[in-house]
Amino acid sequence: MEAGVAPAPPLPPGRGARWLVPWRARWLTRWLTRWLSWRNARIASPAFQRWAAGFPLTRRVARSETRALFDLCAGFVYAQVLFACVQLDLFRILAAGPQGGDALARRLALPPERMLVLLRAAVSLKLLRALPDGRFALADLGAALLGNPGVARMIEHHALLYADLADPVALLRGRGGTTQLAGYWPYAAESAGAADGSAGTAAESAESAASHGTALRPEAVAPYGGLMAASQALIAEDVLEAYPFRRHRALLDVGGGEGAFLTAVASRAPGLRLGLFDLPAVAARAALRLEEAGLGHRAACHGGSFHRDPLPRGADLATLVRVLHDHDDGPALALLRAIHDALPPGGTLLVAEPMAGTPGAEPVGDAYFGLYLLAMGSGRPRRADEIRALLTAAGFDRIAERRTRRPLLVRLIRARRP
Ligand SMILES: CC(C)=CCC/C(C)=C/CC/C(C)=C/C=C/C(C)=C/C=C/C=C(C)/C=C/C=C(C)/C=C/C=C(C)/C=C/CC(C)(C)O
Ligand SMILES: C[S@@+](CC[C@H](N)C(=O)[O-])C[C@H]1O[C@@H](n2cnc3c(N)ncnc32)[C@H](O)[C@@H]1O
Numbered sequence: 112m113e114a115g116v117a118p119a120p121p122l123p124p125g126r127g128a129r130w131l132v133p134w135r136a137r138w139l140t141r142w143l144t145r146w147l148s149w150r151n152a153r154i155a156s157p158a159f160q161r162w163a164a165g166f167p168l169t170r171r172v173a174r175s176e177t178r179a180l181f182d183l184c185a186g187f188v189y190a191q192v193l194f195a196c197v198q199l200d201l202f203r204i205l206a207a208g209p210q211g212g213d214a215l216a217r218r219l220a221l222p223p224e225r226m227l228v229l230l231r232a233a234v235s236l237k238l239l240r241a242l243p244d245g246r247f248a249l250a251d252l253g254a255a256l257l258g259n260p261g262v263a264r265m266i267e268h269h270a271l272l273y274a275d276l277a278d279p280v281a282l283l284r285g286r287g288g289t290t291q292l293a294g295y296w297p298y299a300a301e302s303a304g305a306a307d308g309s310a311g312t313a314a315e316s317a318e319s320a321a322s323h324g325t326a327l328r329p330e331a332v333a334p335y336g337g338l339m340a341a342s343q344a345l346i347a348e349d350v351l352e353a354y355p356f357r358r359h360r361a362l363l364d365v366g367g368g369e370g371a372f373l374t375a376v377a378s379r380a381p382g383l384r385l386g387l388f389d390l391p392a393v394a395a396r397a398a399l400r401l402e403e404a405g406l407g408h409r410a411a412c413h414g415g416s417f418h419r420d421p422l423p424r425g426a427d428l429a430t431l432v433r434v435l436h437d438h439d440d441g442p443a444l445a446l447l448r449a450i451h452d453a454l455p456p457g458g459t460l461l462v463a464e465p466m467a468g469t470p471g472a473e474p475v476g477d478a479y480f481g482l483y484l485l486a487m488g489s490g491r492p493r494r495a496d497e498i499r500a501l502l503t504a505a506g507f508d509r510i511a512e513r514r515t516r517r518p519l520l521v522r523l524i525r526a527r528r529p
Contacts (some may be wrong), residue, residue, distance in 0.1 A: 190269070192232045197263045199229075202253045205239065209248040261342030268338055271295055275486040282486060292486040296437075297331050298390060299489040305418045305442040325391055325416045332392045336369045339433070340400075343371035346521040350432065350463045353513040353523045356380040359459070363388060363426035365417060365450060366434035370397035374404050385410040386426055388417065417446050422453040429454055432463045433521075435498065436480065437490040447505035454528045460507060462524045467492040472519035495524060502526045 153159045163173040182189075196202060199219050204210065210218075216226035230247050233239040240250040249257065256262055271291035281287040293299055350372075356362065357380045364373050367387035377385060385406065387397050391414030398412040413423050429450045435443050450460055467476030480492035493501075499510050507526035515523050 187273070189236055190266075190273075192229065192236060193238065194266055194269065195229055196233055196238060196253070197256075197266045201229075201233070202238075202249060202257050202263075205247065205249045205253065206257055209242055209246040211246045215247070259345060261338075261345050264338050264341045268295070268334075272483060272486060276482065279482070282482075287486075290486045290488060292483070293488040296335055296487050297327055299437065299487045301416065301418060302438045302442050302489040305438075305445070325414075325419070327390055327392050329392045329396065332390065332396070336393055336396055340369045340371040343368070343375070343432075346432070346463070347372055347375035349515045349517055349521055350461075350523055351375060351379050353515045354461060354525065356383060356428070359383060359426075359428040361426040362386060362428045362430065363423060363453070364430045364432065365422065365446075366431060366437075367397060368393060370401045370404075370406075370410065370412070372430070372432050373397075373401065373410060374406065377404075377406050377409065383409075384426075386423060387412045388415065388422055390414065390416060417449060418442060422449050424453050424455075426453070427455060427458045428461070429458070430461045430463065432461075434464070435462055435490075435501075436464050436484065436492050437487070439489055439491070440501070443490075444501055444504055447501055447507070451506045451528050456528055458528045460502070460526045460528070462498055462502070462526070463521050465492065465520060466495050466498070466518075466522045468494040469518050469522065475519055495522060498524050 160173065163169040164177070199221075201215075201219075204215070204218070212227045212230055213223050215221075215230070216223040219226065221229075230239060230241075233253070234241050234247070234250070236252070237250050238253040238256075240248050242248055275282060275287065275290040275292055278287060282290070356376055359380070360382075361384040362373070362376060362380075363386040364370075364376075365388050367373060367389055370387055373385045373387055376383065385401075387394060387401075387410065389397060389412075394412040394414035398407075398410075401407060401410040401412065411423075415421075431446075431450070435446070438446060447460070454460065465472075465475060465480060467473075467480070469476055476492040476494075484490040484492065495512055502510050502524070506528065508529045509525075509527040511525055513523045513525055515521055
């Protein structure tokens with residue numbers, strides 16, 4: 112398969128703006144701009160801020176805005192408190208029962224007064240709870256984290272992300288140099304190459320394969336493969352309950368990693384044949400894991416790069432789980448076209464990933480994944496309607512979103528090859 116550098120489809124307008132005809136949009140924007148400029152001038156005034164913080168009708172909003180701004184300033188500090196708790200294994204230690212600060216300090220080899228700084232910080236962030244007898248126990252957030260070991264792995268690998276974000280403006284200007292996340296996700300460089308057209312020609316193929324995707328060694332893919340497998344537990348069940356996998360005969364999980372999603376599907380749909388396509392070093396790890404899980408007889412793992420190799424045929428269902436957002440629009444569209452061509456008429460594609468513009472979780476897509484993927488060097492979080500537009504451009508129809516239980520973590524779009 113030749114890597115496509117097809118132009119990206121035009122971005123659809125935001126759902127909320129669809130009813131607007133242009134003159135109305137211009138009129139509304141003019142009034143909105145005037146209103147915002149008046150309002151912002153008030154809010155920026157220290158005298159107004161002090162007044163609003165005391166006036167009974169505005170007091171609540173003023174205090175909550177002050178807190179919101181403070182939380183934005185302090186977000187990194189809060190995240191590092193969480194990081195320290197995870198590194199010290201505090202949540203697992205306290206899962207066995209409450210403990211006093213001194214006992215914890217001895218166990219974790221910290222000076223008692225510093226242990227107390229961390230414990231009080233964790234209490235303030237609702238990770239821990241201070242008991243009346245002075246000991247500390249897990250609070251809701253600490254307990255929730257205990258049930259999601261994948262999140263703890265994510266938190267630990269954020270050390271790379273934060274190093275890349277140390278100078279966010281340099282990163283935004285593209286002058287940050289090689290990032291740590293680009294090293295952690297080595298396939299991103301090949302995808303970025305596919306985006307600028309450097310993948311696909313015969314001469315460059317060999318050179319690119321030697322330095323990127325298809326030639327990646329097991330040591331290069333093991334860290335991200337392990338992280339993805341561990342964090343699959345956060346999303347697999349939500350995807351499985353949102354779509355009836357049993358109605359299909361054969362599934363191809365494209366970019367299926369180490370087979371964690373296939374393993375989850377296997378128990379839900381016992382009659383389904385399982386296929387996985389990923390870079391050779393990853394597919395080899397998947398084959399081992401699926402064998403260990405007793406699924407060797409049901410699963411076939413194929414190694415290759417979807418930027419350059421044909422996808423295996425024969426499946427009537429394909430899945431892209433946390434894959435599409437890794438790729439810029441050109442390679443993403445080429446990938447969707449390749450899947451379209453590999454499916455039979457009537458075949459189904461499921462795209463499952465966190466999406467931008469998810470109501471109630473806007474910063475997850477646009478702030479977290481927006482900057483994360485920028486640091487990684489390829490891809491972007493897309494809104495559901497942007498994914499629909501790509502799917503349409505790739506030739507799919509009957510595109511519909513299936514509701515998932517926790518859209519913040521994963522949303523699901525189904526499409527059909529006509
Ligand atoms: C029991 C009684 C009486 C009352 C209970 C009251 C009650 C209902 C409390 C609620 C308790 C509860 C059920 C809490 C549940 C909390 C959960 C499930 C929290 C889950 C949190 C998940 C998090 C924080 C996930 C984080 C995920 C991250 C950071 C993912 C990052 C992904 C990356 C970097 C992916 C990279 C892949 C790439 C490169 C983009 O392709
Ligand atoms: C973010 S991971 C998601 C893995 C898995 N689907 C999951 O959700 O746990 C992206 C996957 O796409 C694979 N991938 C990236 N570029 C690829 C390429 N050119 N050809 C095949 N697989 C690729 C990676 O090796 C990785 O396993």
